[in-house]
Amino acid sequence: MAPDLRIDLDRLMGxxxxxxxxxxxxxxxxxxxxxxxxxxxxxxxxCGWMRDLxxxxxxxxxxxxxxxxxxxxxxxxxxxxSHIDTVATGGLYDGNLGVLAGLEIVETxxxxxxxxxxxxxxxxxxxxxxxxxxxxxMGSGVAQGALDLDDTLATVGIDGQRVGDELRRIGYAGDxxxxxxxxxxxxxxxxxxxxxxxxxxxxxxxxTGVQGISWTEFTVTGxxxxxxxxxxxxxxxxxxxxxxxxLEARAIADAFGPPQVATVGAFRLEPDxxxxxxxxxxxxxxxxxTDNVRLIEAETRLRSTARKAAAEEGCTVELRSxxxxxxxxxxxxxxxxxxxxxxxxxxGVRRMPSGAGHDAQMFAPNCPTAMVFVPSQDGLSHNINEYxxxxxxxxxxxxxxxxxxxxxxxx
Amino acid sequence: MAPDLRIDLDRLMGxxxxxxxxxxxxxxxxxxxxxxxxxxxxxxxxCGWMRDLxxxxxxxxxxxxxxxxxxxxxxxxxxxxSHIDTVATGGLYDGNLGVLAGLEIVETxxxxxxxxxxxxxxxxxxxxxxxxxxxxxMGSGVAQGALDLDDTLATVGIDGQRVGDELRRIGYAGDxxxxxxxxxxxxxxxxxxxxxxxxxxxxxxxxTGVQGISWTEFTVTGxxxxxxxxxxxxxxxxxxxxxxxxLEARAIADAFGPPQVATVGAFRLEPDxxxxxxxxxxxxxxxxxTDNVRLIEAETRLRSTARKAAAEEGCTVELRSxxxxxxxxxxxxxxxxxxxxxxxxxxGVRRMPSGAGHDAQMFAPNCPTAMVFVPSQDGLSHNINEYxxxxxxxxxxxxxxxxxxxxxxxx
Ligand SMILES: NC(=O)NCCC(=O)O
Ligand SMILES: NC(=O)NCCC(=O)O
Numbered sequence: 001m002a003p004d005l006r007i008d009l010d011r012l013m014g015x016x017x018x019x020x021x022x023x024x025x026x027x028x029x030x031x032x033x034x035x036x037x038x039x040x041x042x043x044x045x046x047c048g049w050m051r052d053l054x055x056x057x058x059x060x061x062x063x064x065x066x067x068x069x070x071x072x073x074x075x076x077x078x079x080x081x082s083h084i085d086t087v088a089t090g091g092l093y094d095g096n097l098g099v100l101a102g103l104e105i106v107e108t109x110x111x112x113x114x115x116x117x118x119x120x121x122x123x124x125x126x127x128x129x130x131x132x133x134x135x136x137x138m139g140s141g142v143a144q145g146a147l148d149l150d151d152t153l154a155t156v157g158i159d160g161q162r163v164g165d166e167l168r169r170i171g172y173a174g175d176x177x178x179x180x181x182x183x184x185x186x187x188x189x190x191x192x193x194x195x196x197x198x199x200x201x202x203x204x205x206x207x208t209g210v211q212g213i214s215w216t217e218f219t220v221t222g223x224x225x226x227x228x229x230x231x232x233x234x235x236x237x238x239x240x241x242x243x244x245x246x247l248e249a250r251a252i253a254d255a256f257g258p259p260q261v262a263t264v265g266a267f268r269l270e271p272d273x274x275x276x277x278x279x280x281x282x283x284x285x286x287x288x289x290t291d292n293v294r295l296i297e298a299e300t301r302l303r304s305t306a307r308k309a310a311a312e313e314g315c316t317v318e319l320r321s322x323x324x325x326x327x328x329x330x331x332x333x334x335x336x337x338x339x340x341x342x343x344x345x346x347x348g349v350r351r352m353p354s355g356a357g358h359d360a361q362m363f364a365p366n367c368p369t370a371m372v373f374v375p376s377q378d379g380l381s382h383n384i385n386e387y388x389x390x391x392x393x394x395x396x397x398x399x400x401x402x403x404x405x406x407x408x409x410x411x
Numbered sequence: 412m413a414p415d416l417r418i419d420l421d422r423l424m425g426x427x428x429x430x431x432x433x434x435x436x437x438x439x440x441x442x443x444x445x446x447x448x449x450x451x452x453x454x455x456x457x458c459g460w461m462r463d464l465x466x467x468x469x470x471x472x473x474x475x476x477x478x479x480x481x482x483x484x485x486x487x488x489x490x491x492x493s494h495i496d497t498v499a500t501g502g503l504y505d506g507n508l509g510v511l512a513g514l515e516i517v518e519t520x521x522x523x524x525x526x527x528x529x530x531x532x533x534x535x536x537x538x539x540x541x542x543x544x545x546x547x548x549m550g551s552g553v554a555q556g557a558l559d560l561d562d563t564l565a566t567v568g569i570d571g572q573r574v575g576d577e578l579r580r581i582g583y584a585g586d587x588x589x590x591x592x593x594x595x596x597x598x599x600x601x602x603x604x605x606x607x608x609x610x611x612x613x614x615x616x617x618x619t620g621v622q623g624i625s626w627t628e629f630t631v632t633g634x635x636x637x638x639x640x641x642x643x644x645x646x647x648x649x650x651x652x653x654x655x656x657x658l659e660a661r662a663i664a665d666a667f668g669p670p671q672v673a674t675v676g677a678f679r680l681e682p683d684x685x686x687x688x689x690x691x692x693x694x695x696x697x698x699x700x701t702d703n704v705r706l707i708e709a710e711t712r713l714r715s716t717a718r719k720a721a722a723e724e725g726c727t728v729e730l731r732s733x734x735x736x737x738x739x740x741x742x743x744x745x746x747x748x749x750x751x752x753x754x755x756x757x758x759g760v761r762r763m764p765s766g767a768g769h770d771a772q773m774f775a776p777n778c779p780t781a782m783v784f785v786p787s788q789d790g791l792s793h794n795i796n797e798y799x800x801x802x803x804x805x806x807x808x809x810x811x812x813x814x815x816x817x818x819x820x821x822x
Contacts, residue, residue, distance in 0.1 A: 089635050089682050089687065129686070131687075158684075193637045193640040223791075224794045225790070225792065227699075227793075228622065228672065228697070228767040229766030229767050229790070229792060230672070230766070231669060232661075232672060232673075234790060237661075237674070239675050240658070243654040247651070247654050247658065250648075250651050258642060263687075263688055265650075265682075265683070267653075267678060267683070268678075269676070272676070272677045272679070273542050273569075273677060274542075274545060274677050274697055275498070275541060275547065275626075275768075279500070288638075288639050354639075379636070379640070381637040382635060382636060383637075
């Protein structure tokens, strides 16, 4: 890489901050749920930057947007991408960094007047977080054929709105069909969102793959009744069953040990009143493991405990899968290229699996794919205090740049 | 009682149905939360009936309304009362029956041209349910000096509105101060809301008292984080602590045995998203026992488990008392009078404690008080399928009438 190919860190940080102002929360952090008004404003800002950089924009039918910088040859592009939606209590970096790093690389190439052999594209993918609509990785999942388009457009979110309606409402229901984006390769820079790199004092994670993700919604139905008059023996308390399921999720993670994780993130009762035995409980369980066989064991044990707990309380339980993605492994050549680039740039590097789902996971079955991780302070993510220092960001972008440029061919 | 003093059951059932239409739910049942628009409409309807019957109306500063039928002597009235607010999934009978039975008795006396020695009053008391604002028995509690007026007016409900503002908004912030209602005695007819009378085939419950009620809100604070990347050992999951508290409430009820009951009716997580470790959980626990010493033991055990569970998870927990009423015992003379009246009328009768809180509980320390229970089908209450058959209602009103008339003096 020519010595003048130095990214402008201030420019990148400026874009990160500007995007973070859209949907900024009073106490810090960002809320830019997928397909919300804030998401539309964020998309408009990023699309404006893409156009300013001379990229050729395409929007597909699920609202994914990518901008292509021509190469000498009219071949499949090297795609750098991630997402710009956030959870309700998100930070500045999750997703946004991967997209804006792509723009910074394009601008650096533009400034240096460098033409690559293959085109380089920068993309952002709809609803990676799954915070408003399940499943997560929705846009990249549809784009890469892992999710059905019609089912996805009909998906109803936590606020009762449909994906298809919201796409049209914010003006991002595009024309390009699923599989329109055919990358030569896919590269994603992302904050680790976990504690490993920080703890070990290592600058760069060369991500080897993403663990399997299983999201299940349990709906428990009991009988609402009076909290004061109903003898314990006569209760059909949906909330007690839900609490048992929640603690069983924790018990499974404890029993299986790492890398198994289990989280009950959502839990609601009806009618949710202090003196009424709940007639309904809805809770979600997020199970993950790098080993699909163990993940299936965890799912099986959780389901059977849920059925048993419901039966013992005289309740019923219904299960709905909200997301189910098998573990994926990234391209060995690209993972090795990330290790080499990091070493050449003088950064510590380690191979590691990803605990979080990522758009790269959806691309991996279709094209050579890899990810670069940078440290997350205190391992925090999906939290308004998510933080990665500017110099750590520079290291990650430099590694990404080197690998992307080698792949695109700058010779 | 003269043989022509026969209540008009159809008239009473007609009033019950008419009141039940206000706030009727699509699938049956009623939602008429205290101080809501529906509550205002229900109050207006009942006040209209009171005026039609020639009663002298008073509204006090907490929105309680009572209408007085003069007696030959200008003494304290025999008060027949209950409430007309409902829970979110309420039935036609809970509370409403006790108020409309009072009106039916007044109308029967009017029709027969009977003058009593003491005045007879019919009252309804604000927010007995505690479904929108805690504590329950709010209106009768303020009226009888068990709750502080200013604190109560400042209480914020589940929808963020204040009691005082809502009272003014619906036009029921009256002039009469706390303790303005000084009854000679207080009588309340109510559905049992439990299974005992039906199971034993007994028409009338002569209620001996009300068990102690303890409502506590637990707010658990942890750290929100990513469900996929955060190792189990590094979590501070507010939801797991909340689930432990919920199951401990159940365990306490199981360990103590009847009459101890424990209910987690409300349970909320923040941010309540499938892939975010919850940073906050708020849940309520409703504990009841006829024995105050046991109730205190249950409260102590629950609190200590909550603190332990929070500490083990690296979370904090804050406790807030939403309601705390000691058990009360009703007036032996009136309880015996109910037994005698039931027997004279040919109805099976048994003494029993009340599992539910009632307005009568607030009057008991200040004047001779008692309650009449009628059966609840399948023991259901706070449920849209709450049901008591018309003939069962007649039996209850007849007993109430006889006891009230004896007390008021119809000689
Ligand atoms: N990277 C990221 O936070 N993705 C959200 C999907 C998930 O892992 O739950
Ligand atoms: N009777 C009745 O349902 N009262 C509500 C207060 C309570 O017992 O929770």
